[in-house]
Amino acid sequence: MTRKERYAFVLDYFKQHAPNAETELLYDNPYQLLVAVILSAQCTDKRVNMTTPAIFEEYPDVEALSHATFDDLFPLIRSISYPNNKTKHLIGMAKMVVEKFHGEIPMTVDELVELPGVGRKTANVITSVVDNQPNMAVDTHVFRVAARIGLTLNATTPLATEKQLLEFIPKELVHIAHHWLILHGRYICVARTPKCDECGLRPVCKYYQKNVKAGVKAIG
């Protein structure tokens, strides 16, 4: 089976069987999405959504957030992962947006990555979701799932995964394919013990062929 055929099978499967998201990041505008995504590192969407309403009420836009002090903002972020870093990042991000980008969230990956707390993954999410740019954000789910299925070959970095995925996924499907991979990783192809018995990708999945099927054979 060629890689092209593998991609075709996977994309077709997802079109019909992609799981529904139980929770999504809540936001009303690019500013809110950027804040939410920065906060989402190593943290569930549900928990991010518990903290953002208070932040958005206190700081309704980047201008307001740029004037926040650490001691004001920290308590609102206290209950999620890395509150120290995230507090500094949010304030630094807001200051740079105001000072360098005239108060508008920049909409290119290169500019976004300049902002404190914004790495390539976050920049790809923002440009993809807000501006519909065909960018592939590679988080732990996308990285793991793509490798297991065999969509990537010897990809040891998120950037390598990103490039290989973009090479084979049609531009118009990049956005939705990203979502499919995330959801599949979150609910089926979970990190520790993936639910292969619930997964229709078994016929093409390298992980299943190599580990699970071999294991079953050894036991049976």
Place this chain on the structure above:
DNA sequence: ATCCCGAGGG
């Protein structure tokens, strides 16, 4: 104990 839609610094 291990995992959550990572980024920055050494």
Place this chain on the structure above:
DNA sequence: CCCTCTGGAT
């Protein structure tokens, strides 16, 4: 390339 940050759910 590695390490650190660091809280809550399961």
